[in-house]
Amino acid sequence: MAPLVPSSQPWVEKYRPRQVKDVAHQEEVVRVLTNTLETADLPHMLFYGPPGTGKTTTALAIAYQLYGPELYKSRVLELNASDERGINVVRTKIKDFAAVAVGSARKGGYPCPPYKIIILDEADSMTEDAQNALRRTMETYSKVTRFFFICNYISRIIEPLASRCAKFRFKPLSEDVMSNRILHICNEEGLTLDAQALSTLSAISQGDLRRAITYLQSAARLFGSSISSSDLISVSGAIPEDIVKSLLVACKSGEFDVANKEVSNIIADGYPVSQLLSQVSRCDC
Template structure:
């Protein structure tokens, strides 16, 4: 069994046809590749749905693995997102002359500049790109990749052909995971796959990485507990106990459950995600057991959102979970 190479790289699509579950994107790009006349591109959608893989597959099909090294530049805009990067790296690459083509590949007379996580770029940097795109469009095509298209300024977005990448449903994910398991001689329990699909939430990269970590932990046979151990997922029983403590009306119970969660090292944001799922899955009929009516449910979701914002701003996890526990307890007491 080979584990020296990350599986997300080992099984990354090598051409556009291998990209999973993005039929509209693939069919449109294939027609563009046939003519070797790409527009500027804007790929957007959730993480792990194939955006970067598609951009690299396009580059490989256009230039081949060797010419890619000189004709393609990939920048991660979350690391290099200021206006100086646009003025120096981007502009110097965009302005450079196109070299000789490689035999056996279309090698159109332009280079490809891939800007990953472009929604992290500052407004000044995005504005500076407008003129660069116009000035060097004959020798350079731009490919912007982002999770949130609303964070790309309209003048940039309007210059690009937009492609939306959808989260992968369980059927597509199952096919890919089974293919990898067969190639790596891994036995994956059906319950383990269900948990893997639930944890990943349509993110194939996360699913493959979690699977490889579970294989390293347990060997060639992966069960549900192995997935749970490496995923960072909190046991459902712990979330159920926290919600039961909130229902009890006794704050000491809530404090004890929060203390236990923090002592186990569980991340607070994961607690919020699973607590939200538990509350939303509860029945809302007043006569149902463990019901959470509509108004308390809305108050709980509001409290979770405020806590998440505070955690993003660097607040203390223990205090924030105590606060959200008190808010949930108050909302449920008023039901």
């Protein structure tokens, strides 16, 4: 498969940190993992927290720092939400990969420890039966395989799995951290983003840096190098703030006909109810 040309490469991948130390706003996680990488003796790990905060990036960075580009494909198995991860997959694909022992082979300055890594992204969507089957696999092959579980909700991971892992909580990204990263990308890509547009991007992405970068790239392709707040709202599918405020004012008026008219206009424009409720709950008017 031919490599992507730079113009067609998603910015989420183009600007993904390649080393653990470059992951933004997760100082405690980065400090612990950096120290652990020095020994290359990793436990099973469980990364949890809101989407777009660096969980998958951190897992991939660890794998690359351990094995480098040459051994990565043979030593790391990635499974995400697009793969079926029921009990049959655990009994076949995961078990077969986990069972094969590998040797220690230092290459190109990478530690290349004598174990493989299985990364299970969105592990909280696995069935309970699959998680129970995975528990036995972890016990049997712990000497030759390490598991990295990535999830948004740790409560959906069964306790026997969670107790076998070192847990790392990823914090939501602050507006300052997101703004600094977005401005860096803007400088690299030659984009102009004013303060209002930057604030809007942080608001509509709700602490999800991956979503913010995706919105930014979409706006750049549609509207060029100068991006306004309205451009970002347009590509994100968010409801314009004046429409949300008009609805609230109509509801507070106590007049049914006035409120009904605003609701009818929103329905006619095709705005999703879940998006409307989300923005209404955050509105400071």
